[in-house]
Amino acid sequence: xxVNTLTGLDRVPRAFAKSARLFRLGRIQELYLxxxxxxxxxxxxxxxFSIVYSVIGVIAGEFILxxxxxGYRIAFAYNNFDTRAMYALMLLLxxx
Numbered sequence: 001x002x003v004n005t006l007t008g009l010d011r012v013p014r015a016f017a018k019s020a021r022l023f024r025l026g027r028i029q030e031l032y033l034x035x036x037x038x039x040x041x042x043x044x045x046x047x048x049f050s051i052v053y054s055v056i057g058v059i060a061g062e063f064i065l066x067x068x069x070x071g072y073r074i075a076f077a078y079n080n081f082d083t084r085a086m087y088a089l090m091l092l093l094x095x096x
Contacts, residue, residue: 001046008042009035059093 012035020030062071063078070093077086 001043001050004042004046004049005039008039011042012038 016034016038017030020034025033059071062069063075066072066075070089074086074089074093077083077089
């Protein structure tokens with residue numbers, strides 16, 4: 001998320017910066033009124049990726065580190081090639 005936000009700040013169009021200077025905006029005003037709104041698409045993309053990756057990390061951690069519960073049962077079914085039980089438990093986990 002930070003990388004995408006910094007990328008968005010780096011890619012503020014020059015015309016926006018020139019317009020801010022033309023209106024004699026200070027650095028803080030330029031940041032809040034010009035730079036941050038123009039980084040919106042990059043920020044939203046970074047936010048979306050960070051949410052998805054955090055959910056994947058939590059589920060993967062549950063599969064690897066759990067000793068009981070749904071994550072343990074899914075990992076156990078996977079290791080025993082019981083695909084029906086594995087997918088049923090995954091659907092149960094997603095539907096929660």
